[in-house]
């Protein structure tokens with residue numbers, strides 16, 4: 001019984017690899033770009049096609065009805081985004097769509113699996129770098145089958161912090177985001193970075209390349225797989241107000257250690273964001 005999800009975990013790794021190959025191939029030909037909520041919120045045919053490949057493969061293997069699916073493009077097309085107790089796959093087919101469109105080399109496939117609302121495993125395939133990150137609850141975190149671990153830096157002055165700008169360009173939000181970044185930069189820290197994909201950012205914390213990553217505005221599919229990888233690599237997840245991490249809240253900080261996390265939390269200017277599981281709004 002303990003190993004009942006091992007087959008699903010192994011299968012998820014293979015599906016992520018296949019999806020990443022599709023993305024790599026698609027990146028070699030012309031990419032047709034469409035927009036979602038605004039002119040900077042991008043989506044491509046590849047996002048939709050790869051999500052269909054992933055969910056199709058999972059349904060074929062595990063059945064149509066036994067499992068639930070939350071996928072970025074399915075939710076965009078009106079499917080519910082509710083985490084129930086049923087076995088649920090949480091999928092971002094192309095995390096870092098803007099990077100993909102521009103050829104900026106961080107694009108990830110993110111696949112997570114939860115049972116009874118608890119994340120069981122997560123797979124992040126950084127497909128342009130060909131790095132397969134994966135973790136299963138209680139079994140450690142790996143990159144290309146090598147064990148990974150968060151950094152042991154506890155001094156904020158020796159840290160690198162990742163933050164992103166998101167896709168909302170309203171002046172009030174942009175001002176808050178930059179004000180937060182300015183305050184963190186002036187602590188001072190060694191540097192600020194951002195890969196353009198939340199899933200990869202989480203893996204960068206998990207490998208110890210950076211100490212923390214925070215963002216308001218991300219979605220559950222951006223971070224679900226990374227959440228398992230972070231925890232299994234010895235890191236922590238919190239809400240940006242220091243409270244417990246909530247997958248559906250659209251905000252989080254991940255860090256190597258609570259000392260670093262708490263210091264960053266002091267500087268974060270929080271702005272409101274609608275929960276992923278809020279009742280559907282038509283737009």
Ligand SMILES: Nc1ncnc2c1ncn2[C@@H]1O[C@H](CO)[C@@H](O)[C@H]1OP(=O)(O)O
Nearest residue numbers: 095096097164166167196197198217218
């Ligand atoms: N409204 C939003 N605000 C902030 N980040 C968002 C966002 N929508 C998506 N993201 C995700 O956050 C990271 C960049 O800020 C990306 O992983 C991006 O995922 P995406 O490429 O799948 O859309």
Ligand SMILES: [Mg+2]
Nearest residue numbers: 092095096222
């Ligand atoms: Mg994403």
